[in-house]
Amino acid sequence: MDEYMTVTLTLDNDEVVECAVLTIFSANGQDYIALLPLDEKGEPQDGDVYLYRYIENDPEDPELENIEDDDEYEAVADAFDEWMDTQDFEDLDEE
Template identity: 55%
Template sequence: MKKNKEIQNIEEDILDPADIIVTLDLDDNVSVDCEIYTIFEVQDQNYIALVPLQENGERNDEGDVYLYRYFEDENGTPSLENIESDDEFEIVSDRFDELLDEEDFETL
């Protein structure tokens, strides 16, 4: 998983979280536009799953998913934080996989 430094830009003109574009500044000085896949809770902490967009702006369903801790301040301004612990990342990844499995089951 690549790490971000900050949320560079959020375009929030539509209420559906999947329509919000988040621009991540990654460690290697590359910016990546992502779509919010979901925000979910694990052990009283919110996490966000972001899916990188292709150059044409379409979601890359075959690509990576970025997982971060997700916070909002008292004004509702969102921020992300890297998941530093391997144990925490494993727990969050497992929960995200469970959410994907639940979604697949519901579409059957």
């Protein structure tokens, strides 16, 4: 598989997760980032995609913020789903 740009997250339970950056996208005038957890071999895991607010005050050290508001999260998830609909993932299908 292709090499991914990655981000290391420390979750609320202190679990450290390496994630591939799927995309950075805008919704309602704010930037967001979609992250896909990677397994110990660096391969994408099936399942959850993490969505965070993406703030780039310093290009060398962008900030990620949790999305606390349910309405905001729903709008962001819808925007991400729309982005996913535009992508071609045929080569990832193993069925």
